[in-house]
Amino acid sequence: MLAIDLRGKRALVAGVADDGGYGFAIAKALAEAGATVCAGTWPPALNIFLNLLERGKIDDSRRMPDGALLQFEKIYPLDATFDTLAEAPEEIRGNKRYKDVGDFSIAGLAQRLVQDFGDRPLDIVVHSLANGPEVKKPLLAWRASGWCRATAAGCLLQRRHWRAIRGRWRSRPAANTECG
Numbered sequence: 001m002l003a004i005d006l007r008g009k010r011a012l013v014a015g016v017a018d019d020g021g022y023g024f025a026i027a028k029a030l031a032e033a034g035a036t037v038c039a040g041t042w043p044p045a046l047n048i049f050l051n052l053l054e055r056g057k058i059d060d061s062r063r064m065p066d067g068a069l070l071q072f073e074k075i076y077p078l079d080a081t082f083d084t085l086a087e088a089p090e091e092i093r094g095n096k097r098y099k100d101v102g103d104f105s106i107a108g109l110a111q112r113l114v115q116d117f118g119d120r121p122l123d124i125v126v127h128s129l130a131n132g133p134e135v136k137k138p139l140l141a142w143r144a145s146g147w148c149r150a151t152a153a154g155c156l157l158q159r160r161h162w163r164a165i166r167g168r169w170r171s172r173p174a175a176n177t178e179c180g
């Protein structure tokens with residue numbers, strides 16, 4: 001458990017869609033320290049994640065030392081590949097996993113946070129994205145495009161995130177961290 005008091009702080013953890021990744025573990029640690037936690041979830045994984053939560057399938061992982069279950073204050077659709085919705089190609093916007101979730105871009109997420117929590121909604125941002133389908137292959141079999149996707153999800157998108165929420169801090173930035 002983190003030996004810091006985050007009561008009264010709100011965190012956004014981008015890159016949570018199950019209980020297996022770093023994002024979930026970080027969200028739980030932040031909640032254990034007293035923060036409220038919102039998640040940004042990749043649209044193709046959003047319904048699966050909501051079902052896992054609703055059906056209690058990951059309750060064991062959600063259980064915190066005080067016995068309470070980790071709660072997400074809000075779970076937002078987020079495809080951090082896109083700064084704005086207009087940037088998303090039609091085939092993505094029309095895809096069955098995307099078309100009904102609203103604005104899933106980084107700008108859309110920033111706007112929803114402001115709508116839900118006011119002009120300065122966040123104290124902590126954690127960027128824990130990974131999108132590397134090529135990772136399963138031996139390194140020399142990776143295509144350049146696969147390498148770029150994996151790298152972009154890790155570092156470039158973190159910079160965009162940071163820019164999109166600049167000036168939206170509720171308090172002095174408590175933290176901005178990236179796992180990759």
Ligand SMILES: NC(=O)c1ccc[n+]([C@@H]2O[C@H](COP(=O)([O-])OP(=O)(O)OC[C@H]3O[C@@H](n4cnc5c(N)ncnc54)[C@H](O)[C@@H]3O)[C@@H](O)[C@H]2O)c1
Binds near residue numbers: 015016042045129
């Ligand atoms: N520092 C280290 O030693 C170390 C070790 C392992 C992983 N990492 C890094 O930690 C981060 C998380 O890794 P993990 O093992 O938890 O991965 P993971 O695959 O379990 O989780 C990554 C999450 O990112 C989401 N995601 C993918 N593309 C997205 C997009 N375009 N928009 C929004 N969400 C998207 C996925 O849905 C998933 O929920 C990665 O950046 C990874 O490179 C660092």
